[in-house]
Amino acid sequence: MASPSPQGQVGTAFDSWSSPITADLVSASIKHPGGMAVDSQGRLIWCETHPWEGRYVLMREGVEPGKPAEAITPEGYNVRTVIHECGGGPSTVWCDILVFF
Numbered sequence: 001m002a003s004p005s006p007q008g009q010v011g012t013a014f015d016s017w018s019s020p021i022t023a024d025l026v027s028a029s030i031k032h033p034g035g036m037a038v039d040s041q042g043r044l045i046w047c048e049t050h051p052w053e054g055r056y057v058l059m060r061e062g063v064e065p066g067k068p069a070e071a072i073t074p075e076g077y078n079v080r081t082v083i084h085e086c087g088g089g090p091s092t093v094w095c096d097i098l099v100f101f
Helices: 023-028
Strands: 033-038 044-050 055-060 091-094 097-100
Touching (some): 033 091, 044 091
Antiparallel strands (some): 033 044, 044 055
8 A cells, every 4th residue: 555755755565566677677788797818919808798699708809999899709609618617717819819618
């Protein structure tokens, strides 16, 4: 049952209304970086969650300062590892060869 508050707002019982802010809405906009590496040109490469695509992608720092980062993982691939307990990571760069799992 709703009751008026001193400021004219209406209070309702817990869980009696639906919020327009859903867990899916919040989590779809979150990016979690990890798995850092550096290429031979000194540019940073990292693994980043893309929940709106349902995958993890490798991102590379822009060619010039101030330029946006670019996704370097081909469409349809998901860069991820489940062996991090043993010290493994989702990707590595060696002599400008990018290897991802």
